[in-house]
Amino acid sequence: MKTSKAVAALAALAQENRLEIFRLLVQAGPEGMAAGQVAEKLDLAPNTLTFHFDRLRFAGLVTVRRDGRSMIYAARFEAMNGLVSFLTENCCQGAQEKCVPVAVCKPKGIRDEAVSRARRR
Amino acid sequence: MKTSKAVAALAALAQENRLEIFRLLVQAGPEGMAAGQVAEKLDLAPNTLTFHFDRLRFAGLVTVRRDGRSMIYAARFEAMNGLVSFLTENCCQGAQEKCVPVAVCKPKGIRDEAVSRARRR
DNA sequence: TTCATATTTCAGCGAATATCGAAGTATTTT
DNA sequence: AAAATACTTCGATATTCGCTGAAATATGAA
Numbered sequence: 001m002k003t004s005k006a007v008a009a010l011a012a013l014a015q016e017n018r019l020e021i022f023r024l025l026v027q028a029g030p031e032g033m034a035a036g037q038v039a040e041k042l043d044l045a046p047n048t049l050t051f052h053f054d055r056l057r058f059a060g061l062v063t064v065r066r067d068g069r070s071m072i073y074a075a076r077f078e079a080m081n082g083l084v085s086f087l088t089e090n091c092c093q094g095a096q097e098k099c100v101p102v103a104v105c106k107p108k109g110i111r112d113e114a115v116s117r118a119r120r121r
Numbered sequence: 122m123k124t125s126k127a128v129a130a131l132a133a134l135a136q137e138n139r140l141e142i143f144r145l146l147v148q149a150g151p152e153g154m155a156a157g158q159v160a161e162k163l164d165l166a167p168n169t170l171t172f173h174f175d176r177l178r179f180a181g182l183v184t185v186r187r188d189g190r191s192m193i194y195a196a197r198f199e200a201m202n203g204l205v206s207f208l209t210e211n212c213c214q215g216a217q218e219k220c221v222p223v224a225v226c227k228p229k230g231i232r233d234e235a236v237s238r239a240r241r242r
Numbered sequence: 243t244t245c246a247t248a249t250t251t252c253a254g255c256g257a258a259t260a261t262c263g264a265a266g267t268a269t270t271t272t
Numbered sequence: 273a274a275a276a277t278a279c280t281t282c283g284a285t286a287t288t289c290g291c292t293g294a295a296a297t298a299t300g301a302a
Contacts, residue, residue, distance in 0.1 A: 014132035
């Protein structure tokens with residue numbers, strides 16, 4: 001992962017509301033959640049929410065799809081794992097048995113391919 | 122970990138120079154690095170570097186100690202691991218065998234106590 | 243078609259951020 | 273004590289950020 005990409009992701013998460021949005025999506029899993037549900041759970045104005053979703057999306061941390069009149073947002077687990085491995089890269093100076101540099105989270109429905117792609121970067 | 126603490130850490134890392142500083146310290150290990158060495162490696166003005174170190178320190182991501190006329194900065198691995206586990210909290214919806222929620226990195230010289238303290242939060 | 247629901251776009255404003263140059267402080271060397 | 277080294281503090285500035293309110297767009301229901 002490039003530094004600038006990591007900075008974008010960290011900046012996107014470095015805001016109280018956005019961090020909660022992202023964590024909600026992480027816990028919701030790969031199927032995601034409708035924007036309206038998120039708005040309700042976190043008590044945010046719809047336009048504010050759009051603003052935050054845009055930033056998360058631009059940073060590569062979430063995806064969207066339309067379902068009827070709702071927009072379904074979902075966390076991109078590869079991005080999250082990639083960020084974690086970037087942060088912890090070479091953190092153990094040889095004590096490899098104690099380190100878990102990649103593939104921190106692999107929820108149901110996420111195939112191995114995405115994880116190994118993140119590992120390669 | 123509280124959300125506001127995580128936001129502070131993410132904000133501290135959400136800047137190109139600071140992220141590189143932190144990664145350098147992570148790779149340097151628990152003994153840390155003198156400010157001057159960091160300045161040289163990353164080609165940063167000393168005052169700018171102080172500004173960034175202050176933010177990392179305030180966010181709980183690094184520690185300092187004086188050694189002669191040098192200031193030695195070191196990454197706080199518990200903080201890093203705590204942040205990672207906060208981000209990935211409950212990310213696997215029951216597929217626990219595939220998840221590594223805490224203690225991602227435990228370098229030489231970091232005792233177990235610090236890791237288990239992070240786990241408790 | 244008309245209305246209701248779900249979300250996005252736009253303009254604007256106060257607050258926070260990153261960097262720079264100049265001056266200040268602490269520690270070691272001479 | 274004076275000079276050099278290693279950082280830190282201060283003041284100023286241009287940029288970015290997060291929120292609000294009003295209006296617009298897209299889809300579904302009546």
